[in-house]
Amino acid sequence: xxxxxxxxxxxxxxxxxxxxxxxxxxxxxxxxxxxxxxxxxxxxxxxxxxxxxxxxxxxxxxxxxxxxxxxxxxxxxxxxxxxxxxxxxxxxxxxxxxxxxxxxxxxxxxxxxxxxxxxxxxxxxxxxxxxxxxxxxxxxxxxxxxxxxxxxxxxxxxxxxxxxxxxxxxxxxxxxxxxxxxxxxxxxxxxxxxxxxxxxxxxxxxxxxxxxxxxxxxxxxxxxxxxxxxxxxxxxxxxxxxxxxxxxxxxxxxxxxxxxxxxxxxxxxxxxxxxxxxxxxxxxxxxxxxxxxxxxxxxxxxxxxxxxxxxxxxxxxx
Amino acid sequence: xxxxxxxxxxxxxxxxxxxxxxxxxxxxxxxxxxxxxxxxxxxxxxxxxxxxxxxxxxxxxxxxxxxxxxxxxxxxxxxxxxxxxxxxxxxxxxxxxxxxxxxxxxxxxxxxxxxxxxxxxxxxxxxxxxxxxxxxxxxxxxxxxxxxxxxxxxxxxxxxxxxxxxxxxxxxxxxxxxxxxxxxxxxxxxxxxxxxxxxxxxxxxxxxxxxxxxxxxxxxxxxxxxxxxxxxxxxxxxxxxxxxxxxxxxxxxxxxxxxxxxxxxxxxxxxxxxxxxxxxxxxxxxxxxxxxxxxxxxxxxxxxxxxxxxxxxxxxxx
Numbered sequence: 145x146x147x148x149x150x151x152x153x154x155x156x157x158x159x160x161x162x163x164x165x166x167x168x169x170x171x172x173x174x175x176x177x178x179x180x181x182x183x184x185x186x187x188x189x190x191x192x193x194x195x196x197x198x199x200x201x202x203x204x205x206x207x208x209x210x211x212x213x214x215x216x217x218x219x220x221x222x223x224x225x226x227x228x229x230x231x232x233x234x235x236x237x238x239x240x241x242x243x244x245x246x247x248x249x250x251x252x253x254x255x256x257x258x259x260x261x262x263x264x265x266x267x268x269x270x271x272x273x274x275x276x277x278x279x280x281x282x283x284x285x286x287x288x289x290x291x292x293x294x295x296x297x298x299x300x301x302x303x304x305x306x307x308x309x310x311x312x313x314x315x316x317x318x319x320x321x322x323x324x325x326x327x328x329x330x331x332x333x334x335x336x337x338x339x340x341x342x343x344x345x346x347x348x349x350x351x352x353x354x355x356x357x358x359x360x361x362x363x364x365x366x367x368x369x370x371x372x373x374x375x376x377x378x379x380x381x382x383x384x385x386x387x388x389x390x391x392x393x394x395x396x397x398x399x400x401x402x403x404x405x406x407x408x409x410x411x412x413x414x415x416x417x418x419x420x421x422x423x424x425x426x427x428x429x430x431x432x433x434x435x436x437x438x439x440x441x442x443x444x445x446x447x448x449x450x451x452x453x454x455x456x457x458x459x460x461x462x
Numbered sequence: 463x464x465x466x467x468x469x470x471x472x473x474x475x476x477x478x479x480x481x482x483x484x485x486x487x488x489x490x491x492x493x494x495x496x497x498x499x500x501x502x503x504x505x506x507x508x509x510x511x512x513x514x515x516x517x518x519x520x521x522x523x524x525x526x527x528x529x530x531x532x533x534x535x536x537x538x539x540x541x542x543x544x545x546x547x548x549x550x551x552x553x554x555x556x557x558x559x560x561x562x563x564x565x566x567x568x569x570x571x572x573x574x575x576x577x578x579x580x581x582x583x584x585x586x587x588x589x590x591x592x593x594x595x596x597x598x599x600x601x602x603x604x605x606x607x608x609x610x611x612x613x614x615x616x617x618x619x620x621x622x623x624x625x626x627x628x629x630x631x632x633x634x635x636x637x638x639x640x641x642x643x644x645x646x647x648x649x650x651x652x653x654x655x656x657x658x659x660x661x662x663x664x665x666x667x668x669x670x671x672x673x674x675x676x677x678x679x680x681x682x683x684x685x686x687x688x689x690x691x692x693x694x695x696x697x698x699x700x701x702x703x704x705x706x707x708x709x710x711x712x713x714x715x716x717x718x719x720x721x722x723x724x725x726x727x728x729x730x731x732x733x734x735x736x737x738x739x740x741x742x743x744x745x746x747x748x749x750x751x752x753x754x755x756x757x758x759x760x761x762x763x764x765x766x767x768x769x770x771x772x773x774x775x776x777x778x779x780x
Contacts, residue, residue: 253768296768328762330725331684358762359674359718359755360725362681366649393755400677407648407678437677437711444646444676450571450614 152411153369154189155398156351159380159426160211161192161226162395164204166385169431173207177214179429182422183380184218187414188398192245192377193223196232212239224285228259233273237280243318244277244284246270249325250308251294267311274316283318287353291322291337292329299328302337309341319349321377324364327357331367338371353377354396355384356435361396362404369410376401380419381426381434397436399423407444416443470729471687472507473716474669477698477744478529479510479544480713482522484703487749491525495532497747500740501698502536505732506716510563510695511541514550530557542603546577551591555598561636562595562602564588567643568626569612585629592634601636605671609640610647610655617646620655627659637667639695642682645675649685656689671695672714673702674753679714680722687728694719698737699744699752715754717741725762734761 160180164171180193193215199206212225225241227233233244248266249255255263270286277284288308293299309320322337334352341350352368352375354361365376382397399419402412416438423439478498482489498511511533517524530543543559545551551562566584567573573581588604595602606626611617627638640655652670659668670686670693672679683694700715717737720730734756741757 257768293762295766298763298765327759330722330762332726356677357755357759358721359680359715360722362677363684363722366681366684397677403676404648404678404681408650437675441645441675444611444648445616447616448613451575 151409152374152413153405154375155402155412155414156190156192156224156375156377157183157186157188157380157398158192158353158377158395159183159383159398161195161205162353162377162384163379163381164383164430165195165202166394167204167383167430170204171429173210173214175429176207176211179380179422180211180215180223182418184216184221185415186418186422187412188221189375189413190222190224190243193225193241195226195228196235196239197226197228209235209239212236212241226287227273229269230272230276233276233284237276237282241282244273244282245287245321246273246284246317247287247289247323249289249294250305251290251297251300253296254290254294254325257296263308267308267315270312270315278316284316285319285321285351286312286317287321287323287351288312289323289325292324292333293326295326295328302340305337306340306344310344313345313348317348319351320345321351321353321375323353323377324355327355327360329354329364330360331363334364335367335371338368338373342372349375351375351377356382356393356396357385359393361393362400365396365401365404369405378402380436381423381439382436383426383430383434393435397423397434397438399438400436403438403443469727470692470731471723472693473720473730473732474508474510474542474693474695475501475504475506475698475716476510476671476695476713477501477701477716479513479523480695480702481697481699482701482748483513483520484712485522485701485748488522489747491528491532493747494525494529497698497740498529498533498541500736502534502539503733504736504740505730506539507693507731508540508542508561511543511559513544513546514553514557515544515546527553527557530554530559544605545591547587548590548594551594551602555594555600559600562591562600563605563639564591564602564635565605565607565641567607567612568623569608569615569618571614572608572612572643575614581626585626585633588630589633596634602634603637603639603669604630604635605639605641605669606630607641607643610642610651611644613644613646620658623655624658624662628662631663631666635666637669638663639669639671639693641671641695642673645673645678647672647682648678649681652682653685653689656686656691660690667693669693669695674700674711674714675703677711679711680718683714683719683722696720698754699741699757700754701744701748701752711753715741715752715756717756718754721756721761 378398379395384394696716697713702712
């Protein structure tokens, strides 16, 4: 985010938005606020706190304004809100969001399914939001959904993706994110596209939003990091599954992502034990286990006492 | 394996050994044989079929000889067996194993816990096995357990690891494998150590055996691949968890690994749909779900029909 090129990364925690939005059980507003306030103390760089969307379409986000106005703001931390349209943008600004996150899909069929218009029409509709955000002095970032694949169309053409990427920046996007909405991207593709996006637009902050739907989440993080990306969305516990992949995992898991970077000697600024504690309490809020691994297994450096001399079940492990 | 340097990888399927050995339920011998025979048709390069170990310590491997003698051998495919000692080696050769896989831990405390001797003493005890394998004309490979970390001691010194690596080759190891026994390795460490091992011993085939205990499994595969490794152990469905990490996943998942490589354009020679079918039948054999993702989510290229025009739960997915 600071563009200094130092070997540290920045984490954007999305559990309160992407994590909760598909949960069947309504997460109580007070619980959301308490979680965000606790996450604010862990050292993440940004928190996507909520989404100003149709409460009918996404019941778990119906308390967006309450959440955004009642959380305790930590200075320096960015509290962003996803907004799909001008009405959502106005509500988000009214509630004091630090940053708007505008989302559309670069695949027409996915965008049609979501908002009944083509990708190009969605982008055109963002003009008013960019104007509003400028007038308000609040930055508006854009997330390109289905950047690495569409569940209806398959692989998205890289030129099309980069064309939309450039147009968003021209229109005034303060930052960009490439989202692998349904976990279809692979490391070779990620490294190539991230490298091209950064080469074409070196002064625009770029975030990556990966899902672990097919197990490639952290491999894709690694590939994006190698290509120069330093900002990563992630969800506590790895929740936020896609409706097209029942049983599959969701967003990449924040604590697993932080753990990998820290083990590699790359700073995240995040208090990992605090994050793991929060993750372990997550099943109490959503009513089911989470896919994250590190909260279950412990950090690589969390050692175990050696068993008594006797051979054990571990005897043949390798 | 062929050392040609082509961009293809070789998969060693370990579900029948590392996958099953920690399962509480005994997998019927006929089911093991049927599974191995089915796996033989998928294009994997090697199958670790069983382990000739103490039936008391590892009840699920008590049918080692039956399995090894009753499977249908596919020409060109290597059927290996894990052996911990000379007695196991004799039994494995008697049963017709194509390759012995000798294992010891490069961490003394882990090796002590498993076989009540130091790493160096284990290696010395292998001398007789190497002699036997030479006399028999059957290759003996060595797997170095805890190569990337020991649950009792933590990070293993790289010089110590490479010293053992070299000594095994001097003693006659036909191939080497570095095993991340409890999933502690990270991509930076993996790339560094694999690169050094290959640089020091360019003519010795090197396999990598990763566990996904902390979510880094495929990121580590990617890192090892970049360092030049081309042979990877993996377990159907990703089973084979470690007793020190309850709830954590096990070996890297074969179908997820194959899927990642194939998506990256790197050939594996494996029939992925056939593998996914077998994986989906695995819960019937072991009585519980498996951690693998691709068998649940489908391949990245397995497209879905677009939903009817109406906005849906997917409306805000990104």
